[in-house]
Amino acid sequence: MIITLSITKTIQDWLIGMMPEGVASILAMVIVALIYLAIFAVAGLYLVLLERKVAAWFQLRIGPNRVGYWGLLQTMADALKLVSKELTGTIKADKFLYNLAPYFVIISSLMALAVFPFTKEFQAFDINIGIFFLIAISSIGVIGILLGGWSSNNKFALIGAMRSGVQTISYELSVGLSLLTMVLLTGSLQLSEIVEVQKEGWLILQGHVPAIIAFMIYMIAGTAETNRAPFDMVEAESELGAGFHTEYSGMKFAYFFLAEFINMFIIAAIATTVFFGGWLSPFGITESLPWLGIFWFLGKTLVIVFLMMWFRWTFPRLRIDQLLTLEWKYLLPINLVNIVIMAIIVWLNLTIKF
Amino acid sequence: MGYFSDIYKGIKTLLTGMSVTGKYFLTSRKGAITQQYPDNRDTLKMFERFRGEVVMPHDENNEHQCTGCQKCELACPNGSIEIIWDRGLDETTGKKKKKIDKHIYHLGLCTMCGLCIEACPTDAIVWAQNYENSTYDRTQLTKVLNRPGSKVKAGIED
Numbered sequence: 251m252i253i254t255l256s257i258t259k260t261i262q263d264w265l266i267g268m269m270p271e272g273v274a275s276i277l278a279m280v281i282v283a284l285i286y287l288a289i290f291a292v293a294g295l296y297l298v299l300l301e302r303k304v305a306a307w308f309q310l311r312i313g314p315n316r317v318g319y320w321g322l323l324q325t326m327a328d329a330l331k332l333v334s335k336e337l338t339g340t341i342k343a344d345k346f347l348y349n350l351a352p353y354f355v356i357i358s359s360l361m362a363l364a365v366f367p368f369t370k371e372f373q374a375f376d377i378n379i380g381i382f383f384l385i386a387i388s389s390i391g392v393i394g395i396l397l398g399g400w401s402s403n404n405k406f407a408l409i410g411a412m413r414s415g416v417q418t419i420s421y422e423l424s425v426g427l428s429l430l431t432m433v434l435l436t437g438s439l440q441l442s443e444i445v446e447v448q449k450e451g452w453l454i455l456q457g458h459v460p461a462i463i464a465f466m467i468y469m470i471a472g473t474a475e476t477n478r479a480p481f482d483m484v485e486a487e488s489e490l491g492a493g494f495h496t497e498y499s500g501m502k503f504a505y506f507f508l509a510e511f512i513n514m515f516i517i518a519a520i521a522t523t524v525f526f527g528g529w530l531s532p533f534g535i536t537e538s539l540p541w542l543g544i545f546w547f548l549g550k551t552l553v554i555v556f557l558m559m560w561f562r563w564t565f566p567r568l569r570i571d572q573l574l575t576l577e578w579k580y581l582l583p584i585n586l587v588n589i590v591i592m593a594i595i596v597w598l599n600l601t602i603k604f
Numbered sequence: 605m606g607y608f609s610d611i612y613k614g615i616k617t618l619l620t621g622m623s624v625t626g627k628y629f630l631t632s633r634k635g636a637i638t639q640q641y642p643d644n645r646d647t648l649k650m651f652e653r654f655r656g657e658v659v660m661p662h663d664e665n666n667e668h669q670c671t672g673c674q675k676c677e678l679a680c681p682n683g684s685i686e687i688i689w690d691r692g693l694d695e696t697t698g699k700k701k702k703k704i705d706k707h708i709y710h711l712g713l714c715t716m717c718g719l720c721i722e723a724c725p726t727d728a729i730v731w732a733q734n735y736e737n738s739t740y741d742r743t744q745l746t747k748v749l750n751r752p753g754s755k756v757k758a759g760i761e762d
């Protein structure tokens with residue numbers, strides 16, 4: 251295998267001393283998976299808290315401030331409440347699919363987290379088709395949404411799920427193409443190598459004009475992919491109740507909810523890795539301290555997450571026809587032209603490098 | 605070209621919107637409108653336009669401005685006001701004149717629409733700014749607005 255497994259490898263090496271290799275590698279994977287699961291379940295909860303606080307500030311409110319200091323334990327308490335709630339369902343639901351859907355959604359979004367290089371050595375799975383894997387996995391989640399909407403046997407849920415299908419299929423194209431524009435610059439799909447290339451300047455600087463256009467397209471399409479406002483027709487509270495998860499309660503609802511926030515984190519993390527140099531510090535100011543990479547990575551990601559929250563609390567929801575017009579008449583053609591421009595720039599060596 | 609000017613206008617309006625909300629975000633610390641109610645119970649003061657309940661102000665001579673015209677009773681869409689009136693002798697002119705016995709207000713029925721206050725020609729009733737109106741017994745929500753022994757202010761009808 252050519253793939254490098256940095257933290258996975260460390261744990262694996264440590265385990266190999268104690269047991270046969272096969273068992274050790276499986277156990278190592280399980281341990282890493284559990285670590286990630288624990289970290290991101292908590293991180294997801296704090297993203298929810300952040301969203302609520304940011305929303306409150308945008309609306310001149312205070313936001314959650316009762317549970318724990320400054321409301322810091324609010325989402326923990328919410329999660330505990332949701333765990334202890336009864337799981338109700340409709341009688342005529344398709345039980346198997348109905349129960350499967352939330353796991354589909356949450357697992358697909360957790361899987362995507364495996365490939366991010368949080369810092370030089372902190373990456374669970376450095377696959378050599380990283381970007382491709384991300385594009386693929388981020389669109390699997392929509393199957394879960396479709397399953398949930400279909401199997402709940404509820405009009406609102408079905409309409410929401412269908413809208414989600416329409417939306418994801420359209421906007422995936424833009425996400426993919428805008429990332430491909432950047433791949434033209436890096437010449438590699440492997441995320442660790444994409445970060446490596448950016449030691450000569452973040453890609454958004456290297457690629458200047460087309461890179462900025464690609465970033466804008468990516469942000470719009472990425473927001474749409476996560477089904478967040480202004481593209482939240484999937485849930486559209488004012489039209490559809492709660493959309494595809496109308497019939498879900500308790501922890502199953504929480505999975506959908508958590509998945510939305512983890513997806514938001516993933517979209518922001520992809521943007522960080524591909525456009526803003528991943529864990530690299532600006533001008534290499536902390537190059538001698540590699541573990542600070544995590545700090546830079548999370549910092550950049552949170553700025554982009556904040557940008558998405560800003561979108562959410564500013565823009566009104568699009569109508570479905572406006573949504574499709576935006577994608578097929580504007581984003582897609584611009585994107586295709588942008589790829590050609592980027593190709594020309596790379597061909598003529600007009601990129602900016604430091 | 606329409607296509608590109610559309611894009612330009614679209615981006616411009618989006619940025620305008622974001623700058624507005626961005627400003628709110630930055631100033632939110634100072635301007636939070638949330639009242640953390642039970643905590644600031646002692647200091648909390650309701651704003652001018654708050655509609656707590658309908659009251660009838662009386663001056664120091666225990667005089668109010670209600671002539672008993674019943675316009676508020678008619679204006680109320682859900683019958684929250686009942687006027688019990690009588691004819692009494694007017695001291696100055698010696699003529700018989702309509703005056704209120706009881707101005708009964710059912711807070712429990714009131715939707716705080718304000719139509720009665722709009723309708724009153726002599727501004728006899730106004731909004732109060734109190735906000736802790738809950739009681740354990742709903743009969744307490746039926747209030748007599750004019751105080752016992754009060755009378756109408758002289759010359760209010762002119």
Ligand code: SF4
Pocket residue numbers: 658679680681682683684685713714715716717718719720721
């Ligand atoms: S505020 Fe409206 S509902 Fe209440 S008493 Fe006046 S007219 Fe009736």
Ligand code: SF4
Pocket residue numbers: 669670671672673674675676677687723724725726727728729
């Ligand atoms: S409160 Fe005003 S409207 Fe109502 S009876 Fe008295 S004077 Fe007339």
